[in-house]
Amino acid sequence: MSGGARELVLSPGPHLHADVSTSRIMWTVNAALAPAALWGAFVFGWNALAVIAAAIAGAAGSEWLVARWQKRPHPLRDGSAVCTGLLLAMTLPPLVPWWTAVLGAAFAILVVKAMFGGLGYNLFNPALAGRAFMMATFPLAMTAGWAAPRAGFTVALDGLTTPTPLAVLKEQGLEAAFRTLTAAGSPWASLVLGFRPGSIGEGSVVLLALGAAVLVARGIIRLTIPLAVLAGTAIATAFSGAPLLHLLSGGLWLGAFFMATDYVTAPTTRDGQLVFGLVIGLLTGLIRVFGGYPEGICYAILIANTLTPALNLWFRPKRVALAGTPS
Amino acid sequence: MAHVTLPTFGRGGIHPEPHKEATAGKPIESLPAPHEVWLPLHQHLGEPATPIVKKGDLVVRGQKIAEGGATGVPLHATITGKVKPLDKRPHPTDVLAPAIVIARADGPEELEFPEDPAWTSLGRDEMIARVREAGIVGLGGAAFPTWRKLMLPPRVKVDTLVVNGAECEPYLTADFRTMIAHPREIVDGALLLARIVGAERVLIGIEHDKLEAKWWLDQAIGTTALEGIPVRVQPVQVRYPQGAERQLVQAVTGRVVPARALPTAVGVLVQNVATAAAVYEAVRFRRPLLDRVLTVTGPGVARPRNVRAPLGTLLGEIVAFCGGASPDVTRIVAGGPMMGRALPRLDLPLVKGMNGLVLLTGKGPFEDGYGPCIHCARCIEACPLGLEPDAVSVRVEAGRPLETEPYGALDCYECGSCSYSCPAGRPLVQFMQVAKASLRRQAALRAAS
Numbered sequence: 001m002s003g004g005a006r007e008l009v010l011s012p013g014p015h016l017h018a019d020v021s022t023s024r025i026m027w028t029v030n031a032a033l034a035p036a037a038l039w040g041a042f043v044f045g046w047n048a049l050a051v052i053a054a055a056i057a058g059a060a061g062s063e064w065l066v067a068r069w070q071k072r073p074h075p076l077r078d079g080s081a082v083c084t085g086l087l088l089a090m091t092l093p094p095l096v097p098w099w100t101a102v103l104g105a106a107f108a109i110l111v112v113k114a115m116f117g118g119l120g121y122n123l124f125n126p127a128l129a130g131r132a133f134m135m136a137t138f139p140l141a142m143t144a145g146w147a148a149p150r151a152g153f154t155v156a157l158d159g160l161t162t163p164t165p166l167a168v169l170k171e172q173g174l175e176a177a178f179r180t181l182t183a184a185g186s187p188w189a190s191l192v193l194g195f196r197p198g199s200i201g202e203g204s205v206v207l208l209a210l211g212a213a214v215l216v217a218r219g220i221i222r223l224t225i226p227l228a229v230l231a232g233t234a235i236a237t238a239f240s241g242a243p244l245l246h247l248l249s250g251g252l253w254l255g256a257f258f259m260a261t262d263y264v265t266a267p268t269t270r271d272g273q274l275v276f277g278l279v280i281g282l283l284t285g286l287i288r289v290f291g292g293y294p295e296g297i298c299y300a301i302l303i304a305n306t307l308t309p310a311l312n313l314w315f316r317p318k319r320v321a322l323a324g325t326p327s
Numbered sequence: 328m329a330h331v332t333l334p335t336f337g338r339g340g341i342h343p344e345p346h347k348e349a350t351a352g353k354p355i356e357s358l359p360a361p362h363e364v365w366l367p368l369h370q371h372l373g374e375p376a377t378p379i380v381k382k383g384d385l386v387v388r389g390q391k392i393a394e395g396g397a398t399g400v401p402l403h404a405t406i407t408g409k410v411k412p413l414d415k416r417p418h419p420t421d422v423l424a425p426a427i428v429i430a431r432a433d434g435p436e437e438l439e440f441p442e443d444p445a446w447t448s449l450g451r452d453e454m455i456a457r458v459r460e461a462g463i464v465g466l467g468g469a470a471f472p473t474w475r476k477l478m479l480p481p482r483v484k485v486d487t488l489v490v491n492g493a494e495c496e497p498y499l500t501a502d503f504r505t506m507i508a509h510p511r512e513i514v515d516g517a518l519l520l521a522r523i524v525g526a527e528r529v530l531i532g533i534e535h536d537k538l539e540a541k542w543w544l545d546q547a548i549g550t551t552a553l554e555g556i557p558v559r560v561q562p563v564q565v566r567y568p569q570g571a572e573r574q575l576v577q578a579v580t581g582r583v584v585p586a587r588a589l590p591t592a593v594g595v596l597v598q599n600v601a602t603a604a605a606v607y608e609a610v611r612f613r614r615p616l617l618d619r620v621l622t623v624t625g626p627g628v629a630r631p632r633n634v635r636a637p638l639g640t641l642l643g644e645i646v647a648f649c650g651g652a653s654p655d656v657t658r659i660v661a662g663g664p665m666m667g668r669a670l671p672r673l674d675l676p677l678v679k680g681m682n683g684l685v686l687l688t689g690k691g692p693f694e695d696g697y698g699p700c701i702h703c704a705r706c707i708e709a710c711p712l713g714l715e716p717d718a719v720s721v722r723v724e725a726g727r728p729l730e731t732e733p734y735g736a737l738d739c740y741e742c743g744s745c746s747y748s749c750p751a752g753r754p755l756v757q758f759m760q761v762a763k764a765s766l767r768r769q770a771a772l773r774a775a776s
Contacts, residue, residue, distance in 0.1 A: 009657050009691060010671055012757055014743035015664040016343050016497060017692035020750045022701055078698065120699035120751075268704035268717065319713040319735060320337060321583040 022119075025220055026079030030086060032211035033258060037090050039207050040200035043149045044094035048200045052089040054098040058105030059085030066114045080119055084108050087127035087259060090201020091251055091298065092134070093145030100138045104130040124305045125265045128255075128298050135298075146197040149190075164197045166250050166294040174242050191248040202251040212257035221261040224270055225277040229256035232281015240289045252284065255297035265305045272308075272315035280304045333535055335564035336574035337583070339711040341744045343497050343567055343665070345536065349631040350500045350624050355508050357618075357635045358648050360406050360431060364639030365416045366392070367426040370678035371464040372471045373398035378427055384410045388637075389438035389615060391460075392427055400462040400472045403615040405637035408432040419661050419675045420668065426676065429639070440612040447553055454523050454610050461609035462616045462679075467491060467502075467570070467599030468662050470680030473606065476596065477523050485596045488526040489579055490517045492533040492540060492600040493563065493570035496663025499683040501622045502600050504633045506533070506540035509604050510547035516607030517598070518553040524596050529558040531600070532579045534565045567665060568742040572597045574711055586712060586738040601682075619679060623649045625664075627656035627686030636677055642684060643673035658687040665743045698751035706745035706755055712738050716745035720758035728765035736762035 041049040059081045067075030076082065085105045092101060108130030116122040135142045148162040162180070169177035181187035181196055190196045194203030202208075215221040230247060237246040246252070260266060260280050267276050280300045287296025369375035376393035386392055386404040393402035411428040418424035443449075449457075459474035479485060490513065494502040506513060517529045533540055541560045548558045563569055563578040573584040575597065582593040590597050598606075601620065608614040617637060624631035629650025636645050642659075646652050652659075652673070660667040664685050706716040714735030722730045736759055745755040 007657065008659060008669070008671060009694060010669045011658075011691065011693050012754065013660070013664070013666055013668065013741075014747050014756070015658055015660050015667065015669065015685070015687055015691050016747060017752065018341070018343070018748050020705070020748070021752065022698050022750045025701075025703070025750055118699065120701045263701045263703040266702075268702055268707055268715075317707050317710070317713040317715060318338070319586070319738070320711065321585045322738075 022080075023078040026083050028218055028220055029215065029258070030079055030083050032214045033083075033086055033090065033201065034211075036194075036204050036207040036211060036254070037086060037201045039194055039204045040090065040094065040202075043194060043203060044147045044200060047098070048094040048147075050098040051092055051094065051096060051101045051200060052086065055089035055092070055101040055105045056082055056085035058102035059088065059109050062106045062109035062114075066110065066118070078119065081109060084113070084126045084130070087201075088130045090254055091127065091131045091199050093142060094147040094200050095145035096134070096138065096141045100134055100141060103137070104134040107133040120264055122264055123308075124302055125259055125262050128259060128302050131298055132302060148197055149195045149203070162197045164250070164294065165191075165245070166288065169242065169245065169249075170288075170294040174245070177242070177245065188248075191245070198249075199251055199254075202254045205248055205253050208253040208257060212253075215257070215261075221257070222270075222273075224273040225260045225266060225280075226256040228274050228277025229260055229281040229284070232278040232283075233285045234281070236282045236285020237289055240285075246285065246288060250288075250295045251297045255284075255301055256280070259297075260301050260304070265308055267308050267311040267315060269312070269315045269317055272311035275315070276304055276307065276311055279307060333562055333564045334578045334581075335566050335569060336577045336711055338713055339709050339744060340566045340568065340574075341709050341747055342565070343747060345565070346498045346624075347500050347503075347536070349498075350622050350633050351503060353500075353504070353631075353633055355501075355504050355620050355633045355635050358637070358640060358645060361637065361640045361644050362431050363408075363641070364405050364429050364637055365426045365641065365676040366402055366405065366429070366639040367416065367418045367424050367676060367678060368393055368402065369399075369418075369424055370470060370638075370680065371400050372469070373400070373475070375399060375425070376402045378413060380410045380427065382410055382412045385432060385434060386410060386429060387435050387438050389440065389617060391615070395459065395462070395472075398472070398475070400464055400474070401460060401615075402427065403462055403617060404429055405617045405639050406431050407434040407436060417672075417675050419670060419678055419681065440614040442612055446611040449610065451523050454519060457609045457613055458606055461605065461614065463602060463605045463609055464616075464679050465599060466601035466605065466619060466679065466682065468666070468680050468682055470678070473598070473602055476598075477520070479524060479591065479596075483591045484594055485524045485591055486527045486594045487580055487596075488517060488521040488524065488529045489576055489590070489595055489597045490529060490531040490600055490603055491570055491572070491575055491597055492531055492537065493575050494537070495534060495565075495567045495570035496665055496667070496683070497567075498624050498685045499622045499663050500624075501620045501633055501682050503537050503540055505601050505604060505620050506537070507543050510540075510543040511551075512604035512607040513600050514544060514547040514551050514558060515553055515611070516603035516605070517558065518551060518556055519610050520596070520598055520603060520606055521556045522553075526596065527556065529556060530579045531558065531560045532563050532575045533560060534569055535562045536565050538562060568711060568744065571711070571740065571742055586735075616679065619677065619681070621645075621677070621681055622683045622685075624683070625660075625686040626688045627653045629653065638679060639676045641673070642670070642675050642677060645677065645684065646673055646686070652686055653688065655688045656686045657689060658685075658691055660685040660687065665747065666741065692746065692752055693754050695752070697749075697753045700753060701751060703750060705748040705750065709744040709748040711742065711744065712740075714739055716755040716759060719762050720753055720755050723758045723761050728762045729769055731762040732766055737766055739763065
């Protein structure tokens with residue numbers, strides 16, 4: 001008789017598993033973000049690279065500390081802390097002091113994520129909450145740290161700052177805004193390629209779209225939320241005279257494809273996601289056109305995050321023939 | 328587009344690797360009669376059978392050795408031999424259970440089962456009695472006594488008999504090969520079943536990757552002696568859990584079975600292809616259920632095969648017939664790998680409901696623990712019933728299983744699509760089981776007070 005197998009596993013079924021894991025998802029997101037982040041470092045110079053490194057180190061270090069305290073092994077293997085740090089850095093102005101990014105990342109991980117229960121339990125997107133924390137604590141650096149785009153690692157830290165197109169649009173109007181967009185020849189090319197003042201990772205619409213395409217192809221994100229965000233923004237800015245400028249500016253693409261799609265803080269059903277995305281888009285446009293800030297995506301997503309539990313309650317998956325219902 | 332969209336169920340489902348290529352092309356091979364069989368008295372739903380033989384009796388293959396009682400089915404000797412003392416033996420589902428053990432001895436190979444010439448014109452009650460006497464249970468894995476399924480309550484009307492040849496579990500090909508080897512028996516058995524329940528049509532549902540079986544079944548449909556009820560083979564999409572009763576019913580009839588209800592609620596009765604073939608043998612020849620076909624496969628088997636073996640054969644002998652198990656086997660799954668049960672060893676008997684033996688190697692799911700729910704919604708999308716395994720799992724984890732009812736815990740039939748899809752490797756089916764048990768216990772306590 002055969003059957004001499006040793007160490008048999010008696011776990012319940014299923015005994016097969018899809019080729020998918022949390023860490024694979026997170027590292028794929030990180031890889032999808034990397035080109036746009038590196039482009040930001042390339043365009044804005046060494047300080048941008050330092051900020052990226054500092055935010056990742058701050059997030060990873062904080063996660064490591066929490067895990068050590070909780071005696072949880074392999075805190076960084078799932079890639080979620082690195083993702084938070086990278087996303088935070090990509091939303092920051094290129095000229096912020098690197099150590100502020102460490103503090104912002106630490107706040108994101110320690111307060112926004114760990115204190116709410118860790119991975120899967122946070123109400124707010126940690127990276128964006130970290131950015132909001134920095135807006136409150138380092139308002140000057142966060143609103144004036146914009147660098148003019150240059151090609152190559154050539155920017156010396158000379159404190160020479162330049163306003164973003166959205167800030168110019170808010171204060172001086174449409175024509176002035178277009179005058180800031182000269183680096184790549186035409187204003188539209190400057191916007192799409194990312195040759196324009198702005199946050200480190202938000203500039204290159206092309207590279208962000210490429211990264212998002214990878215995530216869609218891998219089945220990691222669906223387009224429901226991002227398209228709803230873009231649609232909402234288009235609706236809210238339709239009568240501002242520059243809807244297309246709004247759609248290609250600021251952190252809209254980074255936020256729509258990489259932050260509003262965060263599983264933990266977004267609704268789970270398609271209908272809920274549609275409403276969630278529209279709310280984000282509308283709020284973004286309203287803040288930009290009528291609010292006190294030139295940019296709105298960060299607060300729009302944070303506000304919409306608070307709706308997620310309610311949206312999950314209101315928009316449930318359709319049950320297949322509940323008991324007692326005639327079919 | 329050249330292809331026609333085939334019917335399937337309404338939502339959810341998954342597409343695991345089929346892994347059927349190792350055995351799909353191999354005809355059924357019969358295991359030589361084993362030296363000993365262990366026949367557990369309880370290998371069906373309902374009360375255990377009561378032995379009618381005693382130690383030392385010589386029994387012939389096919390002879391009844393235990394009575395089924397009011398809710399179970401009788402048991403028959405599957406080899407000719409001597410009855411050993413009644414004893415408890417390891418059982419694939421229980422730890423130890425009473426079993427009749429027969430040691431092979433010389434004697435007639437098998438009782439004779441002559442054809443009943445009147446088999447095509449028997450009454451309903453006589454047919455059900457023969458099915459019952461033959462010890463037939465659902466051979467697709469459920470092992471519910473078939474005669475009980477056929478005793479429809481007075482108000483229930485069935486117009487369609489659905490024969491389940493979907494075989495959606497990965498690795499398994501036993502039903503596929505049975506359809507190729509015994510199309511005649513399946514079609515005639517289905518027609519007898521349709522007559523019993525008063526169905527006006529028979530639909531045989533097979534997944535699209537088994538079209539070879541459709542050709543054979545169509546030949547049998549064209550030549551059957553049982554006339555009057557139309558039979559059609561309906562290919563459906565390859566999609567797990569297409570072979571679950573309610574999913575198959577929706578695919579081939581378009582009717583949606585309400586949650587927690589039986590398909591008879593929408594006028595449909597479902598029978599597995601192997602069960603239909605057994606019914607044919609029982610009605611035409613009064614031949615009891617003595618063997619079953621199972622697929623022995625997986626990376627841990629030297630020569631994967633479709634095997635016909637006498638019930639009660641030790642699984643180790645069946646695996647040895649297939650070249651033996653490799654030393655790096657980590658899981659022995661009885662049934663398919665999605666819903667099957669992991670066995671602790673191979674010295675267990677083949678029972679009526681076991682349609683496969685899948686020997687897996689390497690690390691499986693849940694062995695490294697699991698992570699927190701990241702609310703990716705893959706489980707929600709995979710669930711064929713529209714339930715929310717994520718919401719159930721986090722509530723069970725938080726010690727609040729009684730709050731899971733709104734998320735559908737009680738409707739879950741544990742197909743495993745959610746667990747299969749979970750990137751955090753969460754055992755979502757087990758969370759569902761905990762939730763169900765807690766909710767049922769609470770309901771029972773309420774009813775008692």
